[in-house]
Amino acid sequence: MGGTVATRTPGAALEAQQLGKKYGRKPVLENITLAVQPGEVYALAGPNGSGKTTLIRLLTGLAFPTSGVVRMLGQDIYNGGHLARRALGAVVEAPAAFYPHLTGRQNLEMAAFLTGLANAEARIREVLARLELLAVADQPVRTYSLGQRQRLGLASAILHEPQILILDEPTSGLDPQGISKVHEILSELAWKGVAVLLSTHHLREVSAYADRVGILGGGRLLEEVRLDTKGETYRLRVDDPPRAAAFLKTVPGVQNVSLRGVNVIFEGSPNVALAALVREGYQVQFLEPDYFDLYDYYRERVKNA
């Protein structure tokens, strides 16, 4: 492992600093630095082979980095820090793996035992109910559907009420109802102060509640997109968009004017922009908020990486 990284992110529940992993000479991850604060949802996105799963294995302590450090609640997880994993709930495979001959309830009992959870019976019933698994709780896991196993995985991860939750593709194999349920639970946990890090391909769904998205490509963290700081952006359609865009750039109270296809995109006051265009005799067909499309942004970012 490389040299110790002294700098810490204040208050971070989970942080990775200058994390790198090589298999032989081939680097799989390079210089990944990220931090997840309590109550924050951090989504990892990236094409297949970009290093998401390797990063999750490093973050959970299942694999060891060639360089860098991971801290959970300030504690280095690689050097005598197995107790730091008390704060961790994780699902690192899709579907989540369980002992197939045991029932869902027995698997959770085993997880509770390994975590040192006392009086687990009530909590197990609670998480089974939360994930809508009570009806199948006493059936062997080998009879579970893919979606049921995936939900049992989440139940196991949140069983001991962790402060950090790391999930690899938590909605993989779930039907739309199951996906909504998982997103609802993750939002709720984040609201309660749990730091959530998940890898996903479902960017549009996750952008509804994620605070930040880390875009991985070629083993590097290409960019972190902070979803809650995107400014108020609008788009409008108008006759002669290039001329209208050029005009709007001169209007006080309207900023960052650009063209996207036949639409004019701008930030600032929509009333000011609309009044100015009408005053100049432009035919405005519509004007509406331009929601940030994470998926489009991601595609663009990965393509240009």
Add this chain to the structure above:
Amino acid sequence: MLRMLVWEFGKLVRLRSVQIGLLAALVLPILWAFAPGLRAQYGLELVSGWQVPALSLFTGMDFLFPFLTAMAAAEVLGAEVSMGTLKSVLLRPSPRSCLLGAKIIVVLTYPFILLTTSLVGSLLAGLPFGLGSFFGGTGLGPGSFAGVGQLTPSGALMELLRAHALAGLVLWPLSALAKLYAVVFLSTTSAALAAVSTLLLMRLLVAFPAIQPFLLTSYLDLYIRPDSLGLSLLIIYTAGFALLALLIFERKDI
């Protein structure tokens, strides 16, 4: 730790290789006791049921028991890898050494379970020949099958228990070696194959007299000719392989 051990033993008996192994250990003596070619093979006419266990032990220790032991030791970890449950277990806040330590204890116990099953099967198969006092030997004590006079049931049982206990110790280094390979390869097949290949290779190395005293294979028949040097060496090998497995597993990427 105790509950972890109970949990690991519970998983052990569910392993396919263990179930097949125990069945084989139980059935083998029955086949041998009534095999028509027995006399030709060993020049032996069974005079007592107490002689059946030795036949099973000779035959089993030749290849079957080492093979079954290596398979089980490899599968104890390999099955968890293939099911994906190893990751789930390692995500919990227990030291890796605790988990592997429990597995090592379990795989070191397995040879005794296997040999006890073989002994029980042998004694059951020996019932038709009688389990009373007899003139002769068990094949595992002084005078081999010819014996040194009359042997009482308790004397015969003691000889058998001692020989089977020693045979269990003989299988220990192989269990530990298979476990070490399982940690390195994280695969049942590769680990079992590597352990058995190592054993076969060591058998070939008898051609080098200088290293022969240090080979595991030089002591595979320790159960009929106890030797304190050999016993110490087997225990050192076992401890070495187990410690190496623990050391590697501590920093192993899963």
